[in-house]
Structures are given as C-alpha cells and as structure tokens.
Amino acid sequence: MSAFFIISAFVMWGLFATTGLWLGCCFPALSKGHLVGGVPVVCTAFVIVAITLTRTHYNAFASILYYASYILFGLAFIAFCVSASFSILFLILKLFHISARTYLGNISILVMGILFLCALGGGFSSPKIKHIALSSPNIPPLKIALISDSHVGTGVSYARWAQALTRLEKEKPDIVLVLGDLFEYGANADKYAERLAAFKTPLGTYGVLGNHEYYRRYANSLDFYQKAHIHLLQNEIVTLPNGIQLAGFKDIRAAHVTEEEAVRVLRQADKNKPLLLLSHTPMYAEQAAANGVNLMLSGHTHNGQIWPFNYLVKLQFPRVYGLFDVNDMKFYITSGMFYWGIPLRLFSPAELPILEVNR
Numbered sequence: 001m002s003a004f005f006i007i008s009a010f011v012m013w014g015l016f017a018t019t020g021l022w023l024g025c026c027f028p029a030l031s032k033g034h035l036v037g038g039v040p041v042v043c044t045a046f047v048i049v050a051i052t053l054t055r056t057h058y059n060a061f062a063s064i065l066y067y068a069s070y071i072l073f074g075l076a077f078i079a080f081c082v083s084a085s086f087s088i089l090f091l092i093l094k095l096f097h098i099s100a101r102t103y104l105g106n107i108s109i110l111v112m113g114i115l116f117l118c119a120l121g122g123g124f125s126s127p128k129i130k131h132i133a134l135s136s137p138n139i140p141p142l143k144i145a146l147i148s149d150s151h152v153g154t155g156v157s158y159a160r161w162a163q164a165l166t167r168l169e170k171e172k173p174d175i176v177l178v179l180g181d182l183f184e185y186g187a188n189a190d191k192y193a194e195r196l197a198a199f200k201t202p203l204g205t206y207g208v209l210g211n212h213e214y215y216r217r218y219a220n221s222l223d224f225y226q227k228a229h230i231h232l233l234q235n236e237i238v239t240l241p242n243g244i245q246l247a248g249f250k251d252i253r254a255a256h257v258t259e260e261e262a263v264r265v266l267r268q269a270d271k272n273k274p275l276l277l278l279s280h281t282p283m284y285a286e287q288a289a290a291n292g293v294n295l296m297l298s299g300h301t302h303n304g305q306i307w308p309f310n311y312l313v314k315l316q317f318p319r320v321y322g323l324f325d326v327n328d329m330k331f332y333i334t335s336g337m338f339y340w341g342i343p344l345r346l347f348s349p350a351e352l353p354i355l356e357v358n359r
Contacts, residue, residue, distance in 0.1 A: 009048055015076040016040030022083035025090075026105025047073050054154055058187040066154050067343060074123075074306060074342035075116055081308060082112045115346060119306060122345035127164055127337055129171065130351045132323060136294045136330050139274040139357050140242050145171060145201070146353040148179035148280070148299030149336030151212070153186030156338045162195050164337060164352060171354050175203035175240070179299040179334070180210020180251065180280035183224050193227035203240055206231045206248070210280040210300065212340075214254035233278060235265045245269050247293070248278040259287055266291040282317050282333050289329035295357065296331045303335035307347040321348075 020035030050069035054062045086108040093100055145168045152161045168176075176199055183189055199205065207230040213221035225232045233248025235257065240246060247265060250257050262284045269275045274294050282298035289296075303321035304310025313320050324331040334353050339345055 005048060005052075009044055012047055012073065012076065013040050013044045015080040016043050019076070019079040019083045022087055022108070023105065025087075026101050026108070043072060043076070047076075055185055058154060063154060070155070070342045071120070071344065074119060074344040077306060077309070077342075078115050078119060078344075078346065079112050082108050082115065086111075119344035119346040122347075122349060123339055123343040125349075126160075126167075127350035127352050129167060129354060131354050131356060132332060133356045133359070134295075134323065134330050134332075135358050136274075139244060139276075139294055141359045142175065142242075142244070142355075142357040143171070143173045143359060144297075144353075144355040144357065145173035145176045146179065146297060146332075146334055146355060147176060147182070147196075147207075147337060148334050149181045149210070149302060149340065150338050151181055151184045151336075151340045152192050152338070153184040153189070155184060155186075155341065155343060158188060158191055158195070160338070161192055165195055165199055168352055168354075169199055173201055173354065175201050176205040177278060177297060178205065178207025178230050179278060179297060180208055181212045181299065181336075181340070182210070182228070183216075183221070184212060184340075185216055189220070189224055190227055193224050197227060197229040203242065204231060205229055206233060206238070206246055206278070208233055208248040208278045208280055209251050209255075211251045211254040214251060235261065237265065237269055237275075239270075239273070243273055245273050245275045246278070247275060249280075249284075252279060252281040252283045259284060263287055263291055266293065282319055282331075285319065285324075285326045285329070285331050288331075289327040293329050296326075296329060297355075298331070298333045299336055301333060301335070302340060303348040305336075305339055305345055305348055306342065310348060 017036045017040040020040055024030050024035045047069045050065040054066040086104050090104055150156065183192055209221065234250050237245055237247045247269065249262060266288060269292060271292055275292050277288050277293045277296040279298050281300045285296055301313050301317060301320045304313045310320060319333055321333050321335050332355065335348055335351050337352065338350055
C-alpha cells in the first residue's frame with residue numbers, strides 16, 4: 001500500500017509540475033521554481049492526505065475534502081493533457097522558426113478553462129436514460145434496466161442515487177441487472193441498499209460483483225448485495241421464470257477467473273435455452289460467443305470517464321463502450337451510472353441503459 005501511495009504521489013506531482021513548467025515557459029515573469037516545485041508539492045500533499053482521510057472519516061467536512069481533492073486531481077490530469085499537447089505544438093512551430101509562446105500560453109489557459117467546465121458539468125449532471133434496441137435469436141421480449149459502476153457513498157449522495165433509480169423505475173423494466181462497483185465507501189450503506197431493494201420488477205434483480213467489491217471489505221460487499229435484494233451470481237447460472245438462463249462471473253481480474261473457469265461455467269447451460277451473461281470486466285467475449293451466449297453485458301471501463309483517458313483504457317480492452325456483435329453474440333458495455341473517485345466526466349457521459357431485446 002505504501003508503494004502505491006509513493007507511485008501515486010509521484011504521478012500526481014508530475015501532472016502538476018508539467019503544467020507549471022509549461023506556464024513558466026510561456027510566461028517568464030512567473031517563478032518557475034514555485035510552478036514546478038513548491039505549488040505541485042503542496043497540491044500533491046493536499047490530494048494524498050485528503051483522499052486518505054475521506055476513506056476513514058465520514059462527515060460533512062470529509063465530504064468537502066473529498067470533492068476538493070478529487071476535483072483537483074481530475075483538473076490536474078486535464079491541465080497536464082492540455083499542457084503536453086501545447087508543448088508539442090510549440091516545439092513543432094519552433095522548427096519552422098515561428099515564435100508564438102505567449103499566444104499559445106493564453107490559448108492553452110482558455111482551453112483548460114473550457115475543458116474544466118465541461119468536465120464539471122459532465123460529472124455533476126444527471127445520468128441520461130439511454131434506450132438500446134437489439135435483436136437476438138431465441139430470447140423472448142425483454143426490457144432490462146442496467147446498473148453498473150455507480151460507486152455511491154461519500155462521492156455520490158443518496159439523493160442522486162435515489163433520483164436515478166426513480167427514473168429507471170418509470171421505464172417499467174422486466175428485470176434489473178447489476179454489473180458491480182455499486183457502493184464505494186462512506187456512511188449509510190444500508191440506506192443505499194434499501195433503496196435498490198425497493199426497486200421491484202416482474203423478474204427481480206440479479207447481479208455480479210465488480211472489482212471494487214473485492215477491494216473494499218468483501219464481507220461488507222456481500223452484505224450490501226443481500227440487503228439490496230440482488231440475487232448474486234458467482235460463476236453460476238440460474239434460469240428465470242420466462243426460460244432465459246442468466247450466467248454471472250465473479251470479477252475476472254479481482255477474483256482471477258481464468259478462461260478455463262469461465263468456459264466451464266458456460267458449458268453448464270442448457271443449449272436449447274437462451275443464455276445471457278453478466279461480467280463486470282469486459283473480457284472473454286469470444287469464449288462466451290463460442291459457448292452459446294446470446295447477450296453479454298459488462299461495465300468497468302467508464303468509457304475512460306475523462307477524455308483522453310479512454311485511449312489508455314483501449315490498451316487494456318479491445319472493446320471499451322457501446323454495442324458490439326461478436327460472432328453473432330450481442331455485447332453491450334456501459335459507461336456507468338456515475339463516476340469513480342474523480343467527480344468529473346469529459347466527453348464520456350454517464351448513462352442509465354434500458355436494453356429492449358426483441359421488443
């Protein structure tokens with residue numbers, strides 16, 4: 001854990017220092033020593049200390065610290081991306097003997113400001129209802145409300161959680177499917193769980209664990225799912241009253257689910273009945289398609305959450321967001337309900353998916 005914090009602190013200082021170096025280059029009157037050394041060190045220390053405190057203290061002051069530190073972290077990432085981009089542009093222009101240092105500095109600050117506002121607006125706006133119509137052989141008509149990557153708790157208030165669920169309830173789905181990373185940390189976990197438990201549908205609520213359920217007190221995560229009335233699937237298959245088989249994996253990365261284990265679960269299904277698969281992490285899609293899955297649902301990626309981070313996510317997963325056809329199997333990856341940690345979303349809106357299958 002100490003190594004993690006050391007690496008995080010170094011990365012964070014690098015984000016702040018890069019921006020400071022760029023601004024110092026553009027505006028020589030500014031003190032480069034403060035921009036590269038003092039200010040980045042103070043900002044980094046504040047973010048690290050504040051984030052640490054908010055994981056163990058749950059009160060109004062801790063909530064303020066949470067938003068202040070995580071927003072600063074997110075803005076540092078955006079400022080770094082803008083500063084790095086304009087630095088490259090500056091070097092290119094310099095090759096052609098074009099001096100535009102001050103102009104580029106002013107424009108970069110303007111771009112940072114615009115992106116900051118867009119990211120804040122994306123983070124604090126309500127997730128949009130997204131209707132996805134798809135057809136898949138053998139599946140009877142089905143309307144699915146999909147919940148994934150809400151990360152509620154200290155970072156997402158109960159009011160926002162309840163409002164989002166109310167909007168999903170108005171869609172009158174046949175079933176609620178949960179893809180994990182529900183409750184992060186904070187007070188009133190039972191209250192959040194009880195609100196989801198009150199969400200009634202004809203076929204009930206089923207779900208799988210995400211990686212964060214393993215990171216934050218596994219036993220508490222299981223308790224949350226139980227109190228939320230989520231029928232938890234852990235490398236198993238159940239058959240719904242309408243004949244649809246529903247398979248669910250443990251989180252592939254956190255629980256170290258191998259390809260062989262995943263295939264072994266899917267081979268237990270009845271080949272004559274439709275099969276849906278829930279997997280928090282979007283892996284083993286080809287294996288799922290080869291073993292009779294008609295529809296696979298995943299989350300985890302947040303579609304990068306803050307552009308251009310989605311390009312880094314694509315280095316890990318070939319499919320990051322949206323509806324895909326994998327060897328005749330439909331595969332939907334959601335961008336998630338809210339956000340993780342940093343309460344910002346840039347060019348990657350949160351969503352409340354409603355999947356209308358064969359309707």
